[in-house]
Amino acid sequence: MEYSIIADKLTKKFGDFTADNAISLKVKKGEIFGILGPNGAGKTTLISMLTTLIKPTSGHAYVLGHDVIKDALEVRKSIGVITEKVTMYPPLTAEENLMFFGRLYGISRKELEEKINEGLEEFQLSKFRKRPVGTFSLGMKRRLDLVRVLLNEPKVFFLDEPTVGLDPITVSFIKKKIRDINKRGSTIILTTHIMQDADELSHRVALIDHGNLMACDTPKNLKKKLGKNATLENVFIHYAGEELRDETEKMSIAPRRGM
Amino acid sequence: MIKETWALFIREVKKTFRNKAVVAMMVVQPIMWLVFFGSSFSHVPSSFLSSFFNTTNYIAFLLPGELAASMIFVGMFSSMSMIQDKRFGFLKRILVTKAPKESIFFGKVFGASTRGLLSIPIMMLVSLAFGVVFHWNILSLVVWILGLLLLGVGMASIYSIITMRSNDWQTPGVVSNLINLPLMFSSTALFPSTIFPGWMRDISSVNPLSFAAGLGRSFVLNTPPNFLFLLYLVIFCFLFLGIGAFLSREWLKAE
Ligand SMILES: Nc1ncnc2c1ncn2[C@@H]1O[C@H](COP(=O)(O)OP(=O)(O)OP(=O)(O)O)[C@@H](O)[C@H]1O
Ligand SMILES: [Mg+2]
Numbered sequence: 259m260e261y262s263i264i265a266d267k268l269t270k271k272f273g274d275f276t277a278d279n280a281i282s283l284k285v286k287k288g289e290i291f292g293i294l295g296p297n298g299a300g301k302t303t304l305i306s307m308l309t310t311l312i313k314p315t316s317g318h319a320y321v322l323g324h325d326v327i328k329d330a331l332e333v334r335k336s337i338g339v340i341t342e343k344v345t346m347y348p349p350l351t352a353e354e355n356l357m358f359f360g361r362l363y364g365i366s367r368k369e370l371e372e373k374i375n376e377g378l379e380e381f382q383l384s385k386f387r388k389r390p391v392g393t394f395s396l397g398m399k400r401r402l403d404l405v406r407v408l409l410n411e412p413k414v415f416f417l418d419e420p421t422v423g424l425d426p427i428t429v430s431f432i433k434k435k436i437r438d439i440n441k442r443g444s445t446i447i448l449t450t451h452i453m454q455d456a457d458e459l460s461h462r463v464a465l466i467d468h469g470n471l472m473a474c475d476t477p478k479n480l481k482k483k484l485g486k487n488a489t490l491e492n493v494f495i496h497y498a499g500e501e502l503r504d505e506t507e508k509m510s511i512a513p514r515r516g517m
Numbered sequence: 518m519i520k521e522t523w524a525l526f527i528r529e530v531k532k533t534f535r536n537k538a539v540v541a542m543m544v545v546q547p548i549m550w551l552v553f554f555g556s557s558f559s560h561v562p563s564s565f566l567s568s569f570f571n572t573t574n575y576i577a578f579l580l581p582g583e584l585a586a587s588m589i590f591v592g593m594f595s596s597m598s599m600i601q602d603k604r605f606g607f608l609k610r611i612l613v614t615k616a617p618k619e620s621i622f623f624g625k626v627f628g629a630s631t632r633g634l635l636s637i638p639i640m641m642l643v644s645l646a647f648g649v650v651f652h653w654n655i656l657s658l659v660v661w662i663l664g665l666l667l668l669g670v671g672m673a674s675i676y677s678i679i680t681m682r683s684n685d686w687q688t689p690g691v692v693s694n695l696i697n698l699p700l701m702f703s704s705t706a707l708f709p710s711t712i713f714p715g716w717m718r719d720i721s722s723v724n725p726l727s728f729a730a731g732l733g734r735s736f737v738l739n740t741p742p743n744f745l746f747l748l749y750l751v752i753f754c755f756l757f758l759g760i761g762a763f764l765s766r767e768w769l770k771a772e
Binding site: 293306309310311312331334335337339343345349350354358359361362363364410471 | 520521523525528529531532535536606607608610611612613614615616617639726771
């Protein structure tokens, strides 16, 4: 099978409000696939459906051939997810957090210890292994989050805004790691608001606006359509327009739950 | 599933015991109850006490009841911890691993129950300090502790079921007022049912708290434990544990 992800008319409604509207796309094995779109476009919602966190209202999706609704557990076994917010248990140390998640992935203790050592080393966190994660800077947390996800050796990797809030050094470090992980054979799905990052990293990008898939192609092709010297930012504005995304109107229809 | 449950349970326990405020509360709260509430009957004539409570020391009557009541607060911890995990996004992280949802439910329930068990030695020590004399019948003691554990697990299950679909900080508080207070006052935890009106006596006779308190009184008053009480609590516990495990598959939401 050559596709890691197949989405077929994937739709999510919150009440009357359609967050994702019949999105169909295919992500090839080994691809770095960028998902772009304005705030509130439906990117996180799309990723949540693909990672089995929320159920689609209609449509289907398959990750490595497993149905995200019917075979949710099979899907979870082979994916890694990093969400916008970094979440580890603050009172537990880096090592304890990794141990905890490693156990949830079902990794044996001995193997886990080795992997944790390697991971902490690779992401330059060995020194801080005994420190509670609550004391970490955002950059350290984000790196630790990557160590955590890699424990499971995910075949498909979802990264929702992995570089938000980080300094340029950490950003470039993480971008390099994303490429490394991809070279080791993982498919990567990533969302970002930084067009340059998307352009540099992605083999193909999808542009979503108001829950609709507007375009899906290589960055090069998308830019070419707009003429010479066009940037991905031009492409973005071409499809999404310049209108600011004010969420208040929508929120009165479908108030967002949570924080 | 057992491995995942264990990992989740350990994390729950570590989280609780690393929080100094929580530990302090766990120690102080039961002491307050016994010291203030228990002492409120100090000047009641002992003949009155023994006719109502079968003991001249109200603390001796209160201890089993208070421990039973503290087990229902266990439920609240469990649901608070669930809300916390949702609000901070922890649950999302767990839900994308291969840990089954039942494990997450079990981890919460057992974690909270363990926290509740800590009040047993503390309250017993306080009671000893207040002159309660134990006869140390080991069988009664074991049956009692088992009963408390079953009650705690059952109550934590009920609470976790209620908060599975919620992500509101208020839910545990609202629910606890709705469940804990009626449950506490309609049981024999604080007062014997002989002084209740008929309708309350009916509630009391099916209230799991009364059964756990009853097992405790067997230990404190050195009478043989009633194994039917224990059986009742076994059924209570596994019923709600089972319902919760079943519902968690559908109901447990990331946020
Ligand atoms: N649980 C929910 N209930 C109601 N509405 C929701 C819920 N989750 C998301 N939405 C709405 O769905 C729309 C899409 O949200 P989503 O988080 O997918 O956007 P996004 O593309 O990730 O945006 P951003 O770039 O800001 O992260 C938004 O308008 C949001 O308010
Ligand atoms: Mg988002």
